[in-house]
Amino acid sequence: xDDDLEVHFRQHVSIxxxxxxxxxxxxxxxxxxxxxxxxxxxxxxxxxxxxxxxCDDSFALVDALLADQxxxxxxxxKICMEVGCGSGYVITSLALILGxxxxxxxxxxxDINPHAVSVTRETLRTHGVHAEVISTDIASGLEKRLSGLVxxxxxxxxxxxxxxxxxxxxxxxxxxxxxxxxxxxxxKILPIADNLLSDRGWLYMVTLTVNNPSEICVKxxxxxxxxxxxxxxxxxxxxxxxxxxxxxxxxVLEVKKASMTRSISKKVMESVLAQFPRLxxxxxxxxxxx
Amino acid sequence: xRMLTHNMLSSNxxxxxxxxxxxxxxxKVVEKKVEMNADFLRNIFPKIEWKALVDASKxxxxxxxxxxxxxxxxxxxxxxxxxxxxxLLELHLEEGALICPETGRRFPVTKxxxxxxxxxxxxxxxxxxxxxxxxxxx
Numbered sequence: 001x002d003d004d005l006e007v008h009f010r011q012h013v014s015i016x017x018x019x020x021x022x023x024x025x026x027x028x029x030x031x032x033x034x035x036x037x038x039x040x041x042x043x044x045x046x047x048x049x050x051x052x053x054x055c056d057d058s059f060a061l062v063d064a065l066l067a068d069q070x071x072x073x074x075x076x077x078k079i080c081m082e083v084g085c086g087s088g089y090v091i092t093s094l095a096l097i098l099g100x101x102x103x104x105x106x107x108x109x110x111d112i113n114p115h116a117v118s119v120t121r122e123t124l125r126t127h128g129v130h131a132e133v134i135s136t137d138i139a140s141g142l143e144k145r146l147s148g149l150v151x152x153x154x155x156x157x158x159x160x161x162x163x164x165x166x167x168x169x170x171x172x173x174x175x176x177x178x179x180x181x182x183x184x185x186x187x188k189i190l191p192i193a194d195n196l197l198s199d200r201g202w203l204y205m206v207t208l209t210v211n212n213p214s215e216i217c218v219k220x221x222x223x224x225x226x227x228x229x230x231x232x233x234x235x236x237x238x239x240x241x242x243x244x245x246x247x248x249x250x251x252v253l254e255v256k257k258a259s260m261t262r263s264i265s266k267k268v269m270e271s272v273l274a275q276f277p278r279l280x281x282x283x284x285x286x287x288x289x290x
Numbered sequence: 291x292r293m294l295t296h297n298m299l300s301s302n303x304x305x306x307x308x309x310x311x312x313x314x315x316x317x318k319v320v321e322k323k324v325e326m327n328a329d330f331l332r333n334i335f336p337k338i339e340w341k342a343l344v345d346a347s348k349x350x351x352x353x354x355x356x357x358x359x360x361x362x363x364x365x366x367x368x369x370x371x372x373x374x375x376x377x378l379l380e381l382h383l384e385e386g387a388l389i390c391p392e393t394g395r396r397f398p399v400t401k402x403x404x405x406x407x408x409x410x411x412x413x414x415x416x417x418x419x420x421x422x423x424x425x426x427x428x
Contacts (some may be wrong), residue, residue, distance in 0.1 A: 078330060078333055078334070100324075101324045101325050101326075101327060101330075101379065102325040102327060103327065104327035104329050104330035104333075105330075106294065106330070108295070112407065114405070114407070117403055118401070118403075121401060121402070121403060130324075132291065132292060132294070132295045133402075133403045134295070134299075134403065134404055134406060135403055135404065135405040135406060135407055136302075136405075136406035136407060137406075137407065137408070140302040140406055140408070141299050141300060141301070141302040141397075141404075141406035142298055142299060143302075144300050144310065145297065145298040145299065145300055145310065145337075145339075146298045149298075149337060
């Protein structure tokens with residue numbers, strides 16, 4: 001301000017003394033001091049009308065990764081992958097949680113929606129993290145060469161029950177349309193995940209109760225995986241789980257025995273199914289199991 | 291798109307017997323330095339198709355990667371690791387295309403992202419063989 005105007009301003013406007021303003025400014029500045037964010041920040045996540053914005057299921061998946069953070073770090077994954085990256089919220093968060101090239105960790109992200117791929121690239125950029133993003137159907141093109149190399153896979157699949165003809169429609173519909181029981185795309189993803197996952201591979205997947213997660217677990221068990229619910233969220237209408245799958249030598253042994261005796265051991269079956277209540281409707285409220 | 295990704299991609303068109311490696315058409319190449327992690331390099335090395343990496347790097351403008359199929363003893367050489375690291379992780383194909391070696395089909399690379407999405411007629415439908423009536427009742 002030029003001098004005359006400033007004098008006029010100070011005479012007519014009540015302003016606290018300058019040092020107090022500066023003091024407040026500096027404390028405000030300190031309040032805004034950058035604390036490294038463990039997950040992607042919504043304000044930095046890019047968007048597009050045809051791309052699924054981060055929602056409860058995205059947050060649940062990231063919460064699951066945060067809850068399992070210690071295990072993940074100890075596990076020292078080399079290659080991590082997200083199938084269906086959407087806005088990029090989850091893969092960005094995973095990269096922030098586990099670290100990047102300096103830690104020897106590399107990330108891949110795929111999406112069938114070309115807009116999602118662009119949005120993910122932008123979200124990664126605004127957070128200063130890198131992932132190799134590929135526009136493709138699940139992992140088509142990667143399946144041969146990346147087979148057995150993925151140590152951590154995360155998936156928030158299109159799990160909503162819809163008419164079959166809505167599955168695979170271009171655009172944002174592909175983010176949720178899951179066909180009968182919301183299982184069409186999930187059932188397509190699981191064998192691909194099994195192929196890509198390394199011996200020590202972990203898969204984190206979001207499911208709804210309507211997807212019949214206990215059946216999913218049994219199917220995965222037949223491939224030699226054990227399962228655990230990492231996060232569970234319930235509303236009045238539905239219940240959502242984040243399930244972690246990993247290859248278990250005991251489970252593999254059971255599968256071998258089972259193929260000989262043509263029955264899955266009751267004990268192993270019970271331990272997996274015990275995590276899922278028999279009743280279709282669960283209690284209201286959020287709870288995190290670990 | 292890094293050369294690591296290129297080394298992991300193959301043509302997914304139906305009927306293609308050997309779709310690897312995809313040939314690179316480089317229109318825009320960017321170098322982005324990134325911290326080296328020797329453990330990662332030693333770990334990934336056995337999975338890398340070496341000739342494909344050498345050829346890809348050359349197309350991207352980097353010719354210092356040793357041609358001879360490197361053996362694991364070279365992983366102790368810092369000079370080799372630096373070169374391997376540079377080729378694998380620091381060269382980015384921003385604009386260009388990946389070409390199927392068998393069909394010539396172009397997979398465009400835009401802003402560093404390869405587009406592997408296929409058209410309807412290029413997708414292999416897996417048909418599960420069902421036993422015929424007579425086989426089932428033999």
